[in-house]
Structure formats: C-alpha cells, structure tokens
Amino acid sequence: MASKEEFRKYETGEPIVTVRNLSKSFGSLRVLKDLNCDIKAGETTVFLGPSGTGKSVFIKHIVGLLKPDEGELEVMGRNVPTLGERELYELRKHLGLAFQLGALFDSLNVYDNVSFPLSHHTRMRQKEIKSRVAEVLELVGLPGTENKLTTELSTGQQKRVGLARALALNPTIVLFDEPTTGLDPILCTTIDELILKLKTELGKTFIVISHDIEGTWNMADQVGVLYQGTLLRYGRNADVRRDDNIFLKQFFGRTEDGPMIGV
Amino acid sequence: MVLGMIDKYVVQPVYNFFDEVGRIVLFAMEAITLLFRPPLFWREILTESHHVATTCIIPVVCTVAPIGCILAIQALNILRPLGVEKLMSSMVVIIMVRELSPAMTSIMIAAQAGTSMAAELGTMRVKEEIEAQDVMAVNPIQYLVIPRFIALFIMCPILTVIAFFVGMAGSYVISVYVEGVNKGAFLTGLWTYLEMYDVGGAIFKSCVFGLVVAVISCYKGFYVTGGAAGVGRAANDAVVICITTFLILNYFLTSILWITM
Amino acid sequence: MGFLDQIAKQFRGEYAYTPELVLKEMREKGIKIRVRGLTKSFGGLTVLKDLDLDVYDGETLCMLGESASGKTVFLKSLAGIEHPDSGEIYIDEHDVMNAPPRQLYEMRLGLSMQFQQGALFESVSALENVQWPLVMHATVSPQEAEDRAAKDLVSVGLTPDMHWKLPSLLSGGMQKRVALCRAIVERKALILFDEPNAGLDPIKCAAIDNLLLRIKKQFKATLIMNTSELFTAYNLSDRIGIIYRGKIVEIGEPGSIKSSKHPYVDEFTRKSKEFLPQILAYQEELASWEGEKVDDGRRDSEHLGKTTGGF
Ligand SMILES: Nc1ncnc2c1ncn2[C@@H]1O[C@H](COP(=O)(O)OP(=O)(O)O)[C@@H](O)[C@H]1O
Ligand SMILES: Nc1ncnc2c1ncn2[C@@H]1O[C@H](COP(=O)(O)OP(=O)(O)O)[C@@H](O)[C@H]1O
Ligand SMILES: [Mg+2]
Ligand SMILES: [Mg+2]
Numbered sequence: 060m061a062s063k064e065e066f067r068k069y070e071t072g073e074p075i076v077t078v079r080n081l082s083k084s085f086g087s088l089r090v091l092k093d094l095n096c097d098i099k100a101g102e103t104t105v106f107l108g109p110s111g112t113g114k115s116v117f118i119k120h121i122v123g124l125l126k127p128d129e130g131e132l133e134v135m136g137r138n139v140p141t142l143g144e145r146e147l148y149e150l151r152k153h154l155g156l157a158f159q160l161g162a163l164f165d166s167l168n169v170y171d172n173v174s175f176p177l178s179h180h181t182r183m184r185q186k187e188i189k190s191r192v193a194e195v196l197e198l199v200g201l202p203g204t205e206n207k208l209t210t211e212l213s214t215g216q217q218k219r220v221g222l223a224r225a226l227a228l229n230p231t232i233v234l235f236d237e238p239t240t241g242l243d244p245i246l247c248t249t250i251d252e253l254i255l256k257l258k259t260e261l262g263k264t265f266i267v268i269s270h271d272i273e274g275t276w277n278m279a280d281q282v283g284v285l286y287q288g289t290l291l292r293y294g295r296n297a298d299v300r301r302d303d304n305i306f307l308k309q310f311f312g313r314t315e316d317g318p319m320i321g322v
Numbered sequence: 323m324v325l326g327m328i329d330k331y332v333v334q335p336v337y338n339f340f341d342e343v344g345r346i347v348l349f350a351m352e353a354i355t356l357l358f359r360p361p362l363f364w365r366e367i368l369t370e371s372h373h374v375a376t377t378c379i380i381p382v383v384c385t386v387a388p389i390g391c392i393l394a395i396q397a398l399n400i401l402r403p404l405g406v407e408k409l410m411s412s413m414v415v416i417i418m419v420r421e422l423s424p425a426m427t428s429i430m431i432a433a434q435a436g437t438s439m440a441a442e443l444g445t446m447r448v449k450e451e452i453e454a455q456d457v458m459a460v461n462p463i464q465y466l467v468i469p470r471f472i473a474l475f476i477m478c479p480i481l482t483v484i485a486f487f488v489g490m491a492g493s494y495v496i497s498v499y500v501e502g503v504n505k506g507a508f509l510t511g512l513w514t515y516l517e518m519y520d521v522g523g524a525i526f527k528s529c530v531f532g533l534v535v536a537v538i539s540c541y542k543g544f545y546v547t548g549g550a551a552g553v554g555r556a557a558n559d560a561v562v563i564c565i566t567t568f569l570i571l572n573y574f575l576t577s578i579l580w581i582t583m
Numbered sequence: 584m585g586f587l588d589q590i591a592k593q594f595r596g597e598y599a600y601t602p603e604l605v606l607k608e609m610r611e612k613g614i615k616i617r618v619r620g621l622t623k624s625f626g627g628l629t630v631l632k633d634l635d636l637d638v639y640d641g642e643t644l645c646m647l648g649e650s651a652s653g654k655t656v657f658l659k660s661l662a663g664i665e666h667p668d669s670g671e672i673y674i675d676e677h678d679v680m681n682a683p684p685r686q687l688y689e690m691r692l693g694l695s696m697q698f699q700q701g702a703l704f705e706s707v708s709a710l711e712n713v714q715w716p717l718v719m720h721a722t723v724s725p726q727e728a729e730d731r732a733a734k735d736l737v738s739v740g741l742t743p744d745m746h747w748k749l750p751s752l753l754s755g756g757m758q759k760r761v762a763l764c765r766a767i768v769e770r771k772a773l774i775l776f777d778e779p780n781a782g783l784d785p786i787k788c789a790a791i792d793n794l795l796l797r798i799k800k801q802f803k804a805t806l807i808m809n810t811s812e813l814f815t816a817y818n819l820s821d822r823i824g825i826i827y828r829g830k831i832v833e834i835g836e837p838g839s840i841k842s843s844k845h846p847y848v849d850e851f852t853r854k855s856k857e858f859l860p861q862i863l864a865y866q867e868e869l870a871s872w873e874g875e876k877v878d879d880g881r882r883d884s885e886h887l888g889k890t891t892g893g894f
Contacts, residue, residue, distance in 0.1 A: 109784045111754065210549060213651040241782035243649045243811035244854045270784045273858045287877070305872065312865025313785040313814060315793055318877045320786070445705075454702035457662045458716045459691040461684075465719075 071101030081130035108285035155225035170205035370473035390492025411511035428531035432564035436539035440560035443543025444553035478532025599681035621670035632829030645816040648826035694773040697766035710746040
C-alpha cells in the first residue's frame with residue numbers, strides 16, 4: 060500500500076505536487092478545465108486570477124477536500140483522489156492550511172487556536188505543545204501573545220495567527236488562501252516578507268492564492284494565472300510578468316478595458 | 323486582598339446587576355416615549371405579530387394540553403376519595419386561568435419569539451444594519467423595537483386565551499373519556515368559581531409578561547457586542563432572564579390580584 | 584455617567600449649532616466639514632488623537648491608512664454613530680458632537696454612508712435594500728422609489744434578474760455595488776464611503792473605481808472615501824489624507840502625496856512608486872483594445888464562489 064511508504068524529503072526544485080488533466084464540475088458548471096502543472100518543492104507558487112475562477116476549488120483538491128471528476132493529482136508521491144480517509148489524514152499532517160480570515164476560533168485564545176492541531180494530531184505533552192506554540196508564534200512575529208483572544212487582534216495579526224496554526228505541525232507544504240486581500244500596502248508587504256523568510260529559512264513549499272499583484276512579483280518563484288477554470292499561464296515569475304497575453308495585461312494593468320469580465 | 327475579593331465577587335456583580343437593570347428600564351422608557359412619536363410602522367407591526375403568532379402557537383399548544391391532562395388526573399386523585407368529583411373542573415379551571423396559561427404561554431413565547439428577536443436584532447447590530455438605519459435617518463428603535471413591543475403586547479394575551487381553551491380541552495378529554503367523569507358535572511363545574519375578574523387578571527398578567535419578554539429580548543439583542551459569540555450569549559441571556567423575571571413577577575402579581583379576599 | 588447624559592439629552596433635546604464665527608469662516612472658505620481636536624479611545628487604546636481636518640464643499644477626499652488606524656471610527660464619528668471622547672465636528676450648521684439624537688436625524692437627512700461590511704439588510708432583496716431610504720423618508724411615491732432604485736442598480740451593472748435576490752445570494756463584488764447604490768440613491772450632498780473596493784480582485788476593483796469616478800463627475804457632491812488601495816486614491820481623489828497614529832500626517836493632492844518626504848507616507852506609498860509606472864504601461868497597451876469580453880456564462884453561479892471563498 061502506498062500509505063505504508065515513508066514520506067520522503069524533497070529536494071528543492073523537485074516536483075512535489077503534480078497535476079494532470081484535472082477537471083471538476085459542479086452540476087453543469089465546469090469549474091476546472093483540464094489543469095496541468097507541476098509545483099516544485101522549496102519554492103513559492105502563487106496563483107492569481109479574478110474571484111470565482113476556481114482558485115479555492117483547485118487548492119481544495121490538493122488537500123483532498125474535493126475529488127476531481129477526471130485527471131490525476133499527486134501530492135508527495137500519493138495519488139490524492141484514490142486515498143482512503145486514514146491515508147488522507149496521514150497526508151494532511153504534512154500539509155498546513157492557512158485559511159482565509161474567519162477560520163480562527165473566535166471563542167478561543169491564540170494559544171488554543173495554535174495548539175489545536177497539535178493536541179489533535181500528535182501525542183505531544185502539554186509542555187512540548189507549549190514550547191512549540193511559542194516557537195511558531197515567534198516565527199510569525201507574534202511572541203508572547205498566547206493569552207490574547209483572537210478578536211482582540213488586528214486583521215494582520217489574525218492572519219499571522221492563522222499562519223502560525225498552519226505551521227504548528229511543521230508541514231512540508233503550506234497552503235495560504237488570500238493572505239493579503241483587503242489589507243493595506245504596509246501589511247501586505249509584511250506578510251509577503253514573512254512568507255519569503257519562512258521559505259528561505261525553513262525550506263518550506265508555499266502555495267499561495269493572492270489578489271496582490273505587486274506582492275506576487277516580490278515573493279513568487281512560480282506564478283500561475285487562472286481565468287474561468289483554465290490555467291492561462293504558468294511559469295517563472297519574470298516570464299509571466301513580461302508575457303504578451305492580452306488577458307494577463309489587463310489583469311496586471313487593473314483595468315476594465317480588456318477581455319476579462321468585471322462585474 | 324480580602325477587599326479585592328469582596329470587590330470582585332460582591333461589589334462588582336451587585337453594581338453590574340443594578341447597572342443592567344437601570345439600562346433596561348431606560349431602554350424601555352425610551353421605547354415608550356418614541357411609541358407616541360410618529361411614524362408608526364404598521365407593516366412591521368403586522369409582520370412581527372404574524373411571526374410571533376405562527377411560531378409560538380404550536381409550542382404553546384403542545385405544552386399546555388398535556389398540562390391540562392395531568393392537572394385533571396392529579397385533581398381527581400385527591401378529590402375522588404373525598405367524593406367531590408364535581409369540584410375537579412372548578413379547581414382545574416381556576417388554576418388554568420389564573421396561573422398556568424399565562425405563565426406557560428409566556429415561557430414558550432420567551433423561548434420561541436424572545437430568543438429569535440434577540441438573535442435577529444443582535445445579528446443586525448453585528449452586521450451594522452442598525453447603524454446603517456441610524457445613518458439613513460430612520461430611528462432603529464422606532465423601526466425595529468417598537469413593532470416587536472406591540473406584537474408581543476398584543477399576541478401574548480391572545481395566545482394565553484388560546485392556551486386556556488387548549489388546556490381545558492386536554493383536561494376535559496382525560497377526565498371525561500379516560501377517567502369517566504360525568505360530562506355535565508364537568509361543564510357546570512367550570513362556572514362555579516370562575517369570575518370575569520379572573521379572566522381579566524389573567525389577561526393583565528399576560529400583557530405584563532409580553533412586555534417583559536419584549537423589553538428584555540429587544541434590549542439584549544439591540545446592544546449586542548462581541549460578534550457571533552455575543553449574539554449567542556444575548557439569545558441565551560434573554561430567555562433565562564425573561565423566564566426568571568416573570569416567575570418572580572408572577573408571584574407578586576398573583577398576590578396582588580388574588581390574595582385571599 | 585455618559586449613558587445617563589445621553590438619555591437625558593434624548594428627553595430634553597436642545598439643538599446644538601455651529602458657533603457663528605466658525606460658521607462664517609467655513610462659509611467664506613467653502614468648508615463643508617470642520618473637525619478639530621478629535622480624540623477617541625477604546626479602553627487603553629487611543630485610536631484618534633487630536634485630529635484636525637477641513638473638508639471643502641464638492642471635493643473628493645480619500646483617507647488612506649493602515650488597517651486599524653481608525654479610518655472607520657473617523658467616518659462613523661462624522662455620521663454621529665460613534666461618540667468621540669472630545670473634539671469638535673461641524674457639518675454645515677450642525678454641531679455633531681453636542682447634537683441630541685433628534686438633531687442628528689435631521690443632519691443625517693443630508694448625508695448617506697456606505698458601510699465597510701455593506702450593512703445590507705439580509706432579509707430583503709437587493710432592490711428593496713436600495714429603495715429603503717427613499718421609502719422610509721417618503722420623499723417620493725413608492726413606485727417612483729422602486730424605479731429610481733432599479734435604474735441605479737442597472738447603472739452599476741446589476742441586471743434586473745439580480746434585483747430580487749437576497750444580498751447573501753450575491754457575490755462579494757455585487758454586494759459592494761448594492762451597498763454603493765443604497766448610498767447614492769438619494770443623491771445626498773455628502774456621501775461617505777468606507778472601503779468601497781476592499782477585498783475585491785483587481786478587475787472588480789477597477790470596475791468599482793470607474794463607477795465612483797462616474798458618481799464623482801455626475802453629482803456635485805462632497806465625497807469622503809476610506810480606502811487602503813493607493814491606486815484607487817490616486818485615480819479618484821482631489822485630495823488624499825493619510826492617517827497615522829490617530830492624526831492626519833499628510834494631506835494634499837495626489838501628486839504631493841507621491842513626493843512626500845514624511846517617512847511614514849514614504850513607506851506607505853513605496854510599493855506603488857515601484858509599480859505604478861508598470862501598471863500604467865500595461866494600461867496604455869490596452870487602451871486601444873476593442874474586442875469581445877470572454878464569458879462562459881458562469882456569472883449566475885458566482886455567488887457560490889463567495890460562500891466557498893475560504894477553503
Ligand atoms: N461546493 C460547491 N458547489 C457548487 N459550486 C461551487 C462549489 N465550490 C465552488 N463552486 C463554484 O466554483 C467556482 C469557483 O469558486 P472558487 O474556487 O471559490 O473561486 P475563487 O477563484 O474565487 O477562489 C465558483 O463559480 C463557485 O460558484
Ligand atoms: N467598538 C469598538 N470597541 C473597541 N475597539 C474598537 C471599536 N471600534 C474600533 N475599535 C478599535 O479601533 C481601532 C481602529 O478601528 P477602525 O477605525 O475600524 O480601523 P480601520 O482604519 O481599519 O477602519 C482598531 O484597533 C479597533 O480594534
Ligand atoms: Mg475600516
Ligand atoms: Mg477563493
């Protein structure tokens with residue numbers, strides 16, 4: 060069985076997620092159409108695109124929350140759509156999900172939020188959990204905030220607590236859904252720099268969904284642009300930025316004049 | 323140290339309690355002054371009354387009917403050995419009219435309509451809908467709170483009367499068809515001790531209870547703080563405070579209205 | 584006891600007006616709103632600290648600032664729904680800080696506001712939301728109100744089949760448009776916008792910007808707009824104010840903000856300085872674009888994108 064096989068360490072640049080001909084429909088609505096891409100270990104891959112084009116749906120496939128209609132999806136050597144529940148949970152311990160704002164537990168304090176995956180997925184002792192929480196909070200730049208309620212924190216801090224929770228289990232791949240949407244330029248830069256720092260210091264693989272184009276140029280190694288379920292362009296940061304495609308130009312130029320729909 | 327404890331566990335709670343009571347009274351006063359200032363939102367009053375009536379009628383019927391039944395059985399248990407079976411219906415009707423139908427109806431209304439009002443207003447507060455109305459120069463107390471006050475003030479007595487008939491029907495069915503009490507004895511017994519004064523008192527009581535539910539649930543909902551958790555807390559507080567308040571109030575009202583004359 | 588005072592005011596209700604001298608100066612200089620020494624703190628946290636500002640009649644002012652810098656608190660203070668600790672706010676002849684609730688309602692007949700989270704009424708449809716202020720103030724007949732609301736909704740790109748949907752069934756971008764419509768439907772002389780395009784993707788952002796630009800050109804209203812998007816601010820505003828640590832640290836025309844020497848303003852605009860030429864270059868290349876929009880008809884189901892927006 061595939062699940063008995065150990066999770067091996069991936070070298071930087073090795074494909075860690077491979078997607079082949081992935082398609083998904085909800086009823087008559089085709090959300091993902093024939094997606095192909097390789098996501099490389101140790102790099103930051105950013106997916107851009109207008110909302111409603113299937114970015115979140117795509118990322119849900121990677122963590123096995125949705126099953127594709129067609130196509131294959133391999134994450135860390137496992138064929139995700141065929142995994143059973145137990146194996147899926149095994150795999151998810153290596154995947155950290157940082158949800159869009161709102162997925163923190165309001166009624167709990169920062170410590171309980173961050174330690175949640177630790178106390179549920181590991182047999183760590185209370186003391187170890189405590190030091191691990193302190194460690195990840197230090198990483199995201201919020202040392203000593205354990206006892207604050209999440210509602211007392213500012214938006215930027217909440218995002219960082221979400222990231223800390225995602226990092227708690229020391230995952231290989233970190234997925235981040237719209238970390239900077241709706242934040243001011245200074246906070247955006249802070250969060251982008253945080254991602255950059257974690258990537259270089261810890262060698263983690265980041266898969267990020269973003270609306271922040273400038274931030275993407277700063278932090279991404281690989282960029283994918285989705286529009287209406289197809290991957291318009293998938294390539295290195297600099298290549299995508301200089302691409303001639305009219306869709307990309309409109310998106311990067313933030314204007315209504317162009318083939319993309321605004322409403 | 324000791325002073326600190328006293329402050330924290332005695333002074334603060336007592337202070338908070340009276341602070342809260344004061345705010346509730348002020349809120350009620352504000353609403354009542356605004357009641358006499360136009361405009362009055364008729365459509366909202368009608369929809370709210372309709373909402374209260376339709377959501378509360380089934381819970382009220384379902385709690386009062388079985389209570390009528392058990393009253394009949396227990397009354398018979400005592401009265402039959404004494405040979406005064408015909409007094410059974412007089413006793414049941416008095417308890418039903420004076421006490422149980424106003425109290426049970428209000429409890430069910432608090433549980434059903436009160437919580438939903440607190441939660442609804444609370445959600446509106448959290449989503450800034452109330453502020454939005456304020457900015458659009460519409461007084462949210464007039465638009466949201468007063469229709470709910472009026473709806474409860476009207477529907478509470480109506481539902482109480484319905485509850486009374488349902489409860490009596492329950493005890494009639496049990497005593498006549500199950501326990502074999504004489505049909506005519508039951509019906510004549512109804513009128514032996516019952517007076518118009520009792521009915522009036524019951525309606526007065528239920529109006530008061532309706533107002534209590536309205537004031538407390540709307541107050542709790544209107545001043546929610548703290549997001550989704552706050553809304554949950556408000557709904558919860560509303561029902562607990564309402565029920566406690568009118569069970570205590572009920573004692574005083576009963577002693578004023580029916581102390582042995 | 585602030586609360587008791589407030590209640591007492593409600594019952595007494597003495598109207599408070601802008602002092603004669605101030606009013607005269609405001610009229611001479613064409614100032615619509617004057618704010619002086621505005622201070623507000625929550626518990627130990629001072630959000631606004633001694634904030635001064637004059638807003639001229641008919642201008643579009645963008646307030647920029649980090650999140651949690653107090654932009655929303657400031658805007659709400661203008662509308663009289665947040666109660667600052669001290670300071671003066673004069674809107675035309677009204678003294679907002681000391682006005683009793685009844686006067687506040689009168690003052691608010693002259694302004695409208697779009698809330699950051701939309702604050703749409705969840706239980707009624709988009710159209711009813713938009714016509715709500717018209718119906719409530721009964722300035723026009725119900726039929727007329729509905730027509731106006733529908734016309735405005737269409738003008739912001741919401742087709743009639745969307746009008747009767749509940750707000751929760753619309754996508755985030757559409758909800759923003761409905762909220763925008765409700766703020767403009769009465770054509771008030773003062774309109775406050777709180778982050779009209781935050782959290783939207785770049786294309787939707789651009790669409791809302793265009794809309795606001797149209798509003799700005801069509802009505803001769805005073806617009807005050809909170810935003811954290813520099814690009815929007817540059818595009819739309821006559822003046823930009825930057826809030827930092829509870830004060831306005833820099834205020835002026837977009838050009839002067841771009842070249843500001845203030846260290847914080849510089850940090851705030853650095854990213855845009857780097858990328859603005861690039862964005863404009865992209866736009867330039869597209870300016871002559873004429874072609875078909877690509878749409879595979881998924882817009883109707885877009886609402887689900889919102890409910891599944893997270894993970
Ligand atoms: N569980 C679901 N059921 C039906 N439709 C869905 C579901 N999840 C997403 N969709 C649809 O898929 C499309 C893409 O959604 P999503 O991936 O959330 O977009 P985004 O790119 O903004 O993250 C949307 O049009 C949405 O309506
Ligand atoms: N009702 C309130 N109670 C406590 N703190 C508040 C309240 N409203 C706002 N704040 C605090 O004031 C600060 C500024 O908030 P806000 O004006 O919403 O910022 P923004 O500039 O993002 O709009 C934040 O730190 C926020 O937590
Ligand atoms: Mg704000
Ligand atoms: Mg999404």
